Structures are given as C-alpha cells and as structure tokens.
Amino acid sequence: MRPFDYERATSLHDASERMSDAAAIIAGGTNLLDLMKIQVMTPSRLVDISRLDGLDRIDDHDGGLRIGALVTNTALATDPRVRAGWPVLSRAILAGASAQIRNKATTGGNLLQRTRCPYFYDTAMACNKRAPGTGCSAQGGSGRMLALLGTSEDCLAAHPSDMAVALAVLGASVEITAPSGELRTLPVTQLYTLPGNRPDIETDLKQGEIITAVVLPAPRPGTAQTYRKVRDRASYAFALVSVAAVVLMDGDTIAEASLAFGGIAPRPWTDGSVNALLAGAEASDESFARAAAQLVPDSAPHPETEFKRPLLRRTLIATLREATGLAGRVDTARSL
Amino acid sequence: MTEIFRMNEAQPRLLDEMRQGVVGKPLSRPEGPKKVTGTARYAAEDLPDGCVHGVLVRATISRGRVTGLDREAIRDMPGLIDVITDARLLRNPAQGMAGVAPCQPNGEVFYHGQPIALVVAESLETARDAAHRLPVHYEEIAFETDPEAAQDREDKDPETAGHFDATFAASSVTIDARYRTDAQAAAAMEPHAAIAQWSGETVLLRGSLQMLRFNRDELADSLGIDPERVRILSPFIGGGFGSKLGIGPEAVAAAIASEKIGRPVRVVMSRQTVFDTVLRRSETLQRVRLGADGDGRLRAISHDDLVSNLPGESFAEPVSQASQFLYGADGLSFSQTLARVSRTPSGSVRAPGEAVGMLALESAMDELAEKLGLCPVELRLRNIPETHPMTGQAYSVRRLADCLRTGAEQFGWARRGAPGAQVEGDWRIGMGVASAARKSALVQSAARVRLLGDRAVVETDMTDIGTGSYAILGQIAGEMLGLPVEKVDVRLGDTSFPGASGSGGSFGANSAGSAVFLAAKKIRAELAAQLGCAPGELALQDGIARGGNIERALTDLVSSEIVHEAEIAAGDTSKSHLSSGFGAHFAEVAVNVWTGEVRVRRMLGVMAMGRILNEKTSRSQALGGMIWGIGSALTEALEHDPRTGHIVTRDLANYHVPSHADVPGDMSVVFLEERDDMANPIQTKGIGELGISGAGAAVLNAIAHATGARVRDFPALPDRVIRAIEMAGV
Numbered sequence A: 001m002r003p004f005d006y007e008r009a010t011s012l013h014d015a016s017e018r019m020s021d022a023a024a025i026i027a028g029g030t031n032l033l034d035l036m037k038i039q040v041m042t043p044s045r046l047v048d049i050s051r052l053d054g055l056d057r058i059d060d061h062d063g064g065l066r067i068g069a070l071v072t073n074t075a076l077a078t079d080p081r082v083r084a085g086w087p088v089l090s091r092a093i094l095a096g097a098s099a100q101i102r103n104k105a106t107t108g109g110n111l112l113q114r115t116r117c118p119y120f121y122d123t124a125m126a127c128n129k130r131a132p133g134t135g136c137s138a139q140g141g142s143g144r145m146l147a148l149l150g151t152s153e154d155c156l157a158a159h160p161s162d163m164a165v166a167l168a169v170l171g172a173s174v175e176i177t178a179p180s181g182e183l184r185t186l187p188v189t190q191l192y193t194l195p196g197n198r199p200d201i202e203t204d205l206k207q208g209e210i211i212t213a214v215v216l217p218a219p220r221p222g223t224a225q226t227y228r229k230v231r232d233r234a235s236y237a238f239a240l241v242s243v244a245a246v247v248l249m250d251g252d253t254i255a256e257a258s259l260a261f262g263g264i265a266p267r268p269w270t271d272g273s274v275n276a277l278l279a280g281a282e283a284s285d286e287s288f289a290r291a292a293a294q295l296v297p298d299s300a301p302h303p304e305t306e307f308k309r310p311l312l313r314r315t316l317i318a319t320l321r322e323a324t325g326l327a328g329r330v331d332t333a334r335s336l
Numbered sequence B: 001m002t003e004i005f006r007m008n009e010a011q012p013r014l015l016d017e018m019r020q021g022v023v024g025k026p027l028s029r030p031e032g033p034k035k036v037t038g039t040a041r042y043a044a045e046d047l048p049d050g051c052v053h054g055v056l057v058r059a060t061i062s063r064g065r066v067t068g069l070d071r072e073a074i075r076d077m078p079g080l081i082d083v084i085t086d087a088r089l090l091r092n093p094a095q096g097m098a099g100v101a102p103c104q105p106n107g108e109v110f111y112h113g114q115p116i117a118l119v120v121a122e123s124l125e126t127a128r129d130a131a132h133r134l135p136v137h138y139e140e141i142a143f144e145t146d147p148e149a150a151q152d153r154e155d156k157d158p159e160t161a162g163h164f165d166a167t168f169a170a171s172s173v174t175i176d177a178r179y180r181t182d183a184q185a186a187a188a189m190e191p192h193a194a195i196a197q198w199s200g201e202t203v204l205l206r207g208s209l210q211m212l213r214f215n216r217d218e219l220a221d222s223l224g225i226d227p228e229r230v231r232i233l234s235p236f237i238g239g240g241f242g243s244k245l246g247i248g249p250e251a252v253a254a255a256i257a258s259e260k261i262g263r264p265v266r267v268v269m270s271r272q273t274v275f276d277t278v279l280r281r282s283e284t285l286q287r288v289r290l291g292a293d294g295d296g297r298l299r300a301i302s303h304d305d306l307v308s309n310l311p312g313e314s315f316a317e318p319v320s321q322a323s324q325f326l327y328g329a330d331g332l333s334f335s336q337t338l339a340r341v342s343r344t345p346s347g348s349v350r351a352p353g354e355a356v357g358m359l360a361l362e363s364a365m366d367e368l369a370e371k372l373g374l375c376p377v378e379l380r381l382r383n384i385p386e387t388h389p390m391t392g393q394a395y396s397v398r399r400l401a402d403c404l405r406t407g408a409e410q411f412g413w414a415r416r417g418a419p420g421a422q423v424e425g426d427w428r429i430g431m432g433v434a435s436a437a438r439k440s441a442l443v444q445s446a447a448r449v450r451l452l453g454d455r456a457v458v459e460t461d462m463t464d465i466g467t468g469s470y471a472i473l474g475q476i477a478g479e480m481l482g483l484p485v486e487k488v489d490v491r492l493g494d495t496s497f498p499g500a501s502g503s504g505g506s507f508g509a510n511s512a513g514s515a516v517f518l519a520a521k522k523i524r525a526e527l528a529a530q531l532g533c534a535p536g537e538l539a540l541q542d543g544i545a546r547g548g549n550i551e552r553a554l555t556d557l558v559s560s561e562i563v564h565e566a567e568i569a570a571g572d573t574s575k576s577h578l579s580s581g582f583g584a585h586f587a588e589v590a591v592n593v594w595t596g597e598v599r600v601r602r603m604l605g606v607m608a609m610g611r612i613l614n615e616k617t618s619r620s621q622a623l624g625g626m627i628w629g630i631g632s633a634l635t636e637a638l639e640h641d642p643r644t645g646h647i648v649t650r651d652l653a654n655y656h657v658p659s660h661a662d663v664p665g666d667m668s669v670v671f672l673e674e675r676d677d678m679a680n681p682i683q684t685k686g687i688g689e690l691g692i693s694g695a696g697a698a699v700l701n702a703i704a705h706a707t708g709a710r711v712r713d714f715p716a717l718p719d720r721v722i723r724a725i726e727m728a729g730v
C-alpha cells in the first residue's frame, strides 16, 4: 500500500477544494480500500466525506424521495417508504454484497464502485482502465465476469452494481454538486459513459464534482416490481446477469413495462425498444421471448461470455414470468 | 526411546469399560472461548520486539528464469530493508508428509505467481509496495497451461483385477461417461503466515502448519541445517484443509531473511498470494465405465482420469481411490494420466481422491440406475462386495448398507417420484443419493501424558486445525485417568513435544488419540501396581482410584507425577484389513428451469465411522464436509487464465465457497454406532473427510432427478445447468 494523506472534509465545498487528480473521495471505503491495498488505486490523498452533515438523510421529495449520498445501503434497503413504493430497489440492494458490507457502503460509493474484471484487479496484467494505453488482457483471457453489451476493443468490463440497475429501472437521477456549489442532475443511466477508447473514463463526473444525492421519482402504484439476480452462488457474488422489472398489468395484458439489466454492460443497461415491445403485449412466454430476442445480441464480444446470451434471454423470461404471475401457474410452467 | 506399539491385532475395547463417561460426549472445544474472544494467538499475531515484515514477490511469467531484479529502482524507499533472493527459497509448499525440502528453483520459474524473492521492510505496507514496484527481468521459455493439451504427461500403469474389457463387453447394460471437475482451493480463513526468529544456532518458527513433525524436517532440510536446530510452534490454525500440510515458501523465506537481517521476520501471505502459490486441488477429467447385468449386478468397473501438476511434483490426485473398493465387479480397471503444466501446483486438499472421484463414480452409478430402471439406493445395495475387489482384503467393519437403508428411511426416499415430475412454478424438485467412502489410516504418533494428582497434562506436537484435537485428546486422557476434562490440560503444536501424526488424511484422531490412550494406559498400569490390583480391576473416576477393595484419591496416590510416553504405528491389521469410513448422502434440490439456479433444500448424511470420540466436533466435521460437497457440486471453481495458467479467481469474492444462503437450514447428520477393532486401540476411523466424500454427488444426482437432464461438468453453475437442460430438450 502506498502512503497517503488522510483528510476529513469539513464541508462539501472544502471536500471539492481538496480534490485533485491524485486525490480520492472516501465514503464507506468498502471498495476503495480494497483497491488501495492491492495498489489498483493509488491516491496520495483521501478526502473523507463520511462525516459531513445532512448527506445521510432520506427525505420526501416531489412525491418521491431524495436519498443523501451517504445513506448506507442497509438504511436505504430497509427504509419503509422504499420497501413500500420502490421494492425493486430494496431487493436489488439486498441482493448485493453482504450485510456487513452493506452496513458500511454508501449510496454514492455504490454507484461509483469499480468493475470486478479480474484483469483490472491484477496489476501484473494489462488494463486500459487501470493503466490507459497498456492494452486489455481480458481479450483472450478468462471471461466469466465480463460484459456482453456496450463493450469496446479496449475494454470488456462490466459494471457490478445491483443498486444502480434498480435505480435505472425506476428512472432515478443523480444530484451532483460542483466545486462552485452549483447543482446538476443526471439520469442514472447517463451518469456512466461507455468505454470506447477511453475506458479509464467511467462517468460524466468532472474533477471536484461530488455526488450528493439520488432522486427517486414518485412511485408507480399498481406495478409489480422484481429484481432477479443470477450468480455463481446463492448470495454474496456479483451478478452473471440480473434483471430489474417494473410491470403494470391490465388484465392479461402488459400495460407498461420497464426493464434494466445488470452484469452485462459497463453501465446498468436499459433498452427502450424492449420496453416498447412489451407495452400492450399479452403476458405470455411468446411475448417475453420476443422481448429477449430484441435485447440479446447475436454474438458475444468474448467467447467466455457467450453463455450470457442464453442466460440473459432465459433470466429475462423468468423475471417477466415472475412479475406477471405466469411463473406461479403450474400448467404453463412445464413448457420452455 | 519408548517402544513402538504396532497395531498387529484387534485390541480390547478398553474405552468402553472406563467409568468417567466423557468419551463420545458432545463436549465443547476447550479452546473455543479463546478463539471467539481473540485471545487464541495465531501464527502472525505474536509479534516479537523488533519484528520486520516480508512480502513475497510473485513471478509474472509462466516458465523461464529470473535474470535480474532491479534493486536500484526501489532502493530509496523509506523503511525498505532488503530484497532477498536465495537458492533455498521454495517454489511451492511441500507435499504432505514429505519430510524433505520441496523444489528450490534457484531463479527458475515454473508457474505464474511463483514466489521468487522476499522484500523486507519496517512496515507491511512498505514491503507490499516495494514488492509491487520491484522490476524483475526474465528469460521466458515455452510452456503449456492446458492439461488436456499437454504433451508432457505421464501415463501410469493401469491397476486392474479380472478382465475389464471382456466383462464390460459382456454386460447387458453399460454406462460410458466423461465428467470434468474444476480445480479447487482449500480457502482456509487464516492465510499462510510465519514469524521466524533466530537465537544463536536455532530458529524458532511460529507458523500455521498441520504436521509439525514433518514440517520441522522440511524446514531444516530447506535451510540446510540439522532438525535439532529448528523449533516450530503452531498452537492454533485457522483452517488448513490440506493446504498447510507441508512447509511453505512463507516459512522458509522468513527464516532465511531473519538469519540474514538479524531480526525477527514475519511473512504473511496476502489472500491473492495464497491462491497463487498454495497447493490447489487439481482439475480432473474423468471417464467412468460401468457394466451390469439386467438385474443391476455390476460386472465391470473402470475409472480413468487425467489430473495435472507441476514438473517434479510427485503428487497426483488419487481420483479413483474409492472406486477401487466401494463396489465389486468381475473386471476392474483404473488408470491415471498426470499432465505436467504451468499452473499453481496441486496437492492434497480435503479428501484428495474421494472428493472429486466420487462425484464422477456416484454420478455414473446414478446414470446406471436410471438406465436399468432400478432405484439408485437398491443398485448400491446390490453391489456391496464381500472383500476388497482389488486386493482381496477383508473390510474391518463396514455399515454401508445400514447407512443407505437408514438414510432412505429417514429422508423419505420412498416419496421420490419420476424424474422431472415434481414441479413448483418454474422450479423442479428432485432427490439424489450417493454413497460415501473415505479410507482411514493410522500414522506413527507419539504422546506424553503426565498425571499430577487430580489433574493431567497431555503433550504432543499434534495440531488442532479447528477440528477438535484439543477436545478429543483431553477426553481420551480424562476417560483413561478418571478425570473430568477440565482437569486435563492438552498442549499441542510444539515440536519440542513428542512427534505425532499431525492433522491430515483424517488420521489425526486415530493416531494421536491412540498415542495418548497408550500413554495413559501405562499410567493406569502403574496406578494398579501401586494399589496392588491387576490393571483390569482398576477403576478410575472423578479423581478416585479403586481396585482390590482399596479406594484412594489420585492426589494421595501420586506423590509428584507419573509420566509416560507412548508411540503407535500401523501393523499387520493395516495389511489384512481395509479400514474406511462409509456412509450415505441424501439431498433434495430445487432447480429453476429457466435460469439454471440450483438451491439445496435439505441434506442428510448417515455415517458409520468407528467410535465417535466427541459427538459435537464430529458432527461439525461431517457438516463442514457436506457443505464443501455443496461447494463442489454447485459453486467452487478456480479459473485459470488460458494464456498464463495463473489463477484468475484469486480472492474470496471470486472463489465461491458456499455462502449461508447456499446451505439449507435442514442439514442433518446421523452417526451409526460402530467400533473398528482392526483400526487402532481406540476403535476409531477418520472423521474429517467422510462428510465431503460423495456429498456433492447426491446434490448432482438430485439435479438430474429434478430436471431429467444430467450435468457432467462440475460445479453445476447456472450456465452448465442450462446447457444440460437445453441439450436434453426437457
């Protein structure tokens, strides 16, 4: 581990002032400290925002919620308002990490956690994200945790957050405070940039900008919400594929459906054309299969992510079967 | 020198005649409170004054040689003390019971991740940073990382009995199936660690090691010194599972650095280094062929395998070990190919052989039962041989049939319907069974017991790797000497005590336990003589001795202390009889037909494994094994980079041991009463590895029953289940 200065910010403004290329914000530290120990991240200064006032509150806001950046994953997942109005968010958070980590992890930190690509984690391996211009050793390497969509020649990494997938499906936005004190908001889906030839740039955030809150729009009454995460063990593993769904039914017909996907792209993935296909469709395996065909690419960018194509298709169908109540009906459950 | 007692014939069941009543009881581990309050000091925790920190430098090529280290580049780092390269540094840990130094490559590189130097600094952080920054120059040569493509391979002569080919050809129903298992890691919670400290000519090593008697010789041989000059302390070990059987690179590097620098040196492997350099369980490719008559009697059994290791390592995962004695047939054949590849070397990991071999064998038995239209329990019952089909040995005592029958009844096996028939929404429910078998052994072992009035002390260099050695050795001594366990002080993990078997191969309790038993028996003989009665008339209980109408407190009888040492070794019975634990595993799973997710709903293990010395610690061992069985079946896989061979899943976030959510609440273990008279004088069998043997196969067979689709690539990760489901077209 490299030596670093530890500084406790006294205000947001103070925190912004202390930021530089060589500085990093520390919130819960559950991702940053791990990466510092293995020297994947080597900031020379840590600016601790975890004790700043007011960032750990969940407030009612325009019929929705304003969630402070320091609200812990546990506090957010267990908030009664969240559980009642946005259950998909609760479920997604609880599907991630472990209770101990969630107790410490924050809303802002969760959004900005780094990829779990094993080559990013190993400083002996070339990685354009960690060390721009060195190459991508995931190409031709071991690929189970890599992305299926939104990748580039230079980077195959997937974004690992579960929470972000739920926020994406709910149309949440991120509130960002600039060093000047100015606020701007971005939809969660626009917070992240695709890797292209600059995989080291992961978000739209400018130097000194701090995420101060996440804003949830008013809940959609009558919707069924679900988060389905398929992984290599029942708990405490990152998603191979995950699907967040918010579905409004009208009898046997889907009135509206909103889907977001995790584990398959450098950001929580959404595809408006898939939602559009489902709107007005009958809730049936055929409709779901059509939606899956629309979403799943014809080929995988890496031979070892090939398996994610059928897995994504099937998980999407399984999630919709669950959200629309089809899965419960034993007569249809036998047909694949 | 104490005379060695050899197990040449069955011994009386003395423990059953004792009065104290502590053997077998579900007593808690005496060191438990220390462990949960942080007062049990593990290897890395007892920092001597002036101790400095070493970090191993890892090779980042797969094969070749180190041509230079650019020490200059890091010379000015504050707090850096030294960069140590030494011809005595180890390539990898010693294999279990080697007793000599493992490969000392002297600059040659055999696998990506191999330790090649030690950086020493005043702080761990500086040492890590320096190890990370140190430029290393290499000369690379060609290598192979894929066991199935390797040219450098050794084909062992097949072991056979009868004529397999002919009997297989003559069988009316046959199975010929290939199975793959991914490599596994022991994944002990405590990373490998050592602190070395020299005083004069001798080195004291605090380590995390399973077999001290051997480790002392290995360390001495590695350093090129006399074993008398080495003392190892390893009182607490945070899990081993085979990964701490032999001396490791951390220990030898610490000793070399400490001698050179003149200060104590601590070397703790990072989690990633543990994955890089500690012996893993080899991946396997297995082919099982079974031939049977129409009525389900096996005529032919063959089990061939391909495993891998580094050049020069003698160990080859003994995949077909249990296949050679579990069932009988007219023709049997077992062959092995060992591929030499540049991957982290392989070694003994909990139940080497059975843990992966039985996944394949017991899957194949299930496939055969299916083909025969026979109940899988019944097929197993029909094929229990009279004698060892390969050697003709008698079985010491074997309750396999009882285990299968008891398990079937308690699990509700009769309710098991047709494959794929039980449906709950998108989930299919199924039940599976597998036999369990794990060879048991007796390894030379010595112990000293001191009786000091109404308390006793046990001393042996035996280790407790979290399994309960402290508990059971106290129980054996307490039982024999008529003392409650609180009055017995068990001292382990110090090479200055008599040398024991160590913990490995499930033989620790058999071996060290017998040595303690024999030493206590000698004390009993002396007490009997003092009372003037025959040893058989002596009764000891709660500190009171009775015999020949005399009753005296031990505190009166023992003026200062009575000390005896005893040593045991295997004898004729190990040749005439096969001693093995047997059992039966049952599992019920739910499989999501869309996503391929598998959830184990309940599990039952019925086991007969000799005398149970402690019902609680034995149960924990059995459960722990079954949980690893779930891991083998569903979650645990080391991934190797196809180009470099290095392990990509190098931490516990990416190497998936089962989480709590993978383990059902309904996990039960039933022990059937048993005494193994041929095994040792305390009539025990190995406990630690039977639980894992076969357990995963029960889960895999349950998946096949639930879905009607057979997964043959283990673990059955969701995508593999999906592939099987799509291929089977169910």
Ligand SMILES: Cc1cc2nc3c(=O)[nH]c(=O)nc-3n(C[C@H](O)[C@H](O)[C@H](O)COP(=O)(O)OP(=O)(O)OC[C@H]3O[C@@H](n4cnc5c(N)ncnc54)[C@H](O)[C@@H]3O)c2cc1C
Residues within 6 Å of the ligand: A024, A025, A026, A027, A028, A029, A030, A031, A032, A033, A034, A069, A073, A095, A096, A097, A098, A101, A104, A105, A106, A107, A108, A109, A110, A111, A112, A113, A114, A160, A161, A162, A163, A209, A210, A211, A212, A236, A237, A238, A239, B653
């Ligand atoms: C073993 C393990 C398993 C895990 N499994 C999962 C999983 O299954 N699913 C999942 O979603 N997550 C998982 N996680 C990740 C976990 O959710 C994140 O570590 C956590 O959410 C990060 O939050 P933090 O507050 O600790 O962030 P930190 O570690 O403090 O920060 C993370 C990053 O965000 C930056 N940052 C933090 N706050 C702000 C802010 N307000 N403004 C600007 N920048 C900021 C930091 O500079 C840093 O770069 C796992 C983590 C571990 C260690």
